Amino acid sequence: MVAQREVSAWRPSVPGVVEVFHAHFTEYAYPMHVHDAWTLLIVDAGAVRYDLDRHEHGTPEGAVSLLPPHIPHNGSPVTPYGFRKRVLYLDLSRLDETYIGPAVDTPELVDPVLRRRVGQLHTVLAHPGDELEAESRLTLIGDRLRGHLRPGPAEDSALDSAGPSAGAGLSADRPLARRLRELLDERLLEGVTLQEAARLVHAHPTHLVRAFSGAYGIPPHQYLMSRRVERARRLLLEGRTPGDVAAETGFYDQSHLNRHFKRLVGVAPGRYRLSSR
Incomplete structure (x- = not known):
C-alpha cells in the first residue's frame, strides 16, 4: 500500500480557534509532542492509538477526543488503512486550565450529540462568511465539553432543532432575545460577532444563544441569514x-x-x- 499523507490546515476568523487541521495518514506516527492549545479531535475513518500522561488510549467509533494543552502525547494508526481525522485547536479562552486534570483522566468522550455538533462546526468553518454560526456552535460545544469535565450531565443545545420547540426546557429570556434581534436587524449588512453582541447586550454568549433560540425557535445566525x-x-x-x-x-x-x-x-x-x- 502506498503511504498516504494528505493534510489541509487553515486559521478561520473565529475567536478561540487557533487552527483547523484535516488529515489522512496511513503509516505516519506522531512522536511524543505537546501543544499550547486544546486538541479537539474526531476520527471519520480508521482509528488512532495514543499515549497521554503515560496511559494508552484509543479513539472509539463516534467519540470525541479532547487532549489538553501542555501534556505530551503521540499518535499512530491502528490498522494498515490508517485514519482520517478532523482537528480543532482551541486556545485557553474556550477552556481554561482548570479542566486539564479531568481531560487527562478522560480524554475520550462518547457523546453522539457532541460528535455531531463538532462535525457540523467543521462544515461551517470551511465556508468564509459564516463566522457567527461557527462562533455560536463553538460556544455551545464548549459548554457541553465543560459539562463532561465537571460533575453533572451536559446540557442539550437549541441549535439542534429549528422548530417552535427549540430550546424546550430552557427558560427563555425574551427581553434579552428581543435586544439581540434588534441588534441583528441593525447590523444586517455588516454583521456582528457573538462576543460583541454579548458585550453590547450584557449577557454571557452561551446564555445569549440559548435565550434567542428559546424565544424565536431558531438560533441567531439562522435568523440573520x-x-x-x-x-x-x-x-x-x-x-x-x-x-x-x-x-x-x-x-x-x-x-x-x-x-x-x-x-x-x-x-x-x-x-x-x-x-x-
Whole structure:
C-alpha cells in the first residue's frame, strides 16, 4: 500500500480557534509532542492509538477526543488503512486550565450529540462568511465539553432543532432575545460577532444563544441569514445580478449567497432571478 499523507490546515476568523487541521495518514506516527492549545479531535475513518500522561488510549467509533494543552502525547494508526481525522485547536479562552486534570483522566468522550455538533462546526468553518454560526456552535460545544469535565450531565443545545420547540426546557429570556434581534436587524449588512453582541447586550454568549433560540425557535445566525436572503430575493426580482446582490446584502461572496439562498429558497439566486416576470 502506498503511504498516504494528505493534510489541509487553515486559521478561520473565529475567536478561540487557533487552527483547523484535516488529515489522512496511513503509516505516519506522531512522536511524543505537546501543544499550547486544546486538541479537539474526531476520527471519520480508521482509528488512532495514543499515549497521554503515560496511559494508552484509543479513539472509539463516534467519540470525541479532547487532549489538553501542555501534556505530551503521540499518535499512530491502528490498522494498515490508517485514519482520517478532523482537528480543532482551541486556545485557553474556550477552556481554561482548570479542566486539564479531568481531560487527562478522560480524554475520550462518547457523546453522539457532541460528535455531531463538532462535525457540523467543521462544515461551517470551511465556508468564509459564516463566522457567527461557527462562533455560536463553538460556544455551545464548549459548554457541553465543560459539562463532561465537571460533575453533572451536559446540557442539550437549541441549535439542534429549528422548530417552535427549540430550546424546550430552557427558560427563555425574551427581553434579552428581543435586544439581540434588534441588534441583528441593525447590523444586517455588516454583521456582528457573538462576543460583541454579548458585550453590547450584557449577557454571557452561551446564555445569549440559548435565550434567542428559546424565544424565536431558531438560533441567531439562522435568523440573520434568513433576513439577508429575504432582502436578496427583493433585489433579484428587481433584476439585479447575484454578484451585486451578494455584495449588497452582507454575504461574503456570491458562493456564500448561493449556498444560503438555495438552502432557504430551494433554487439558486440566478434561477430565481430568471423566474421573475
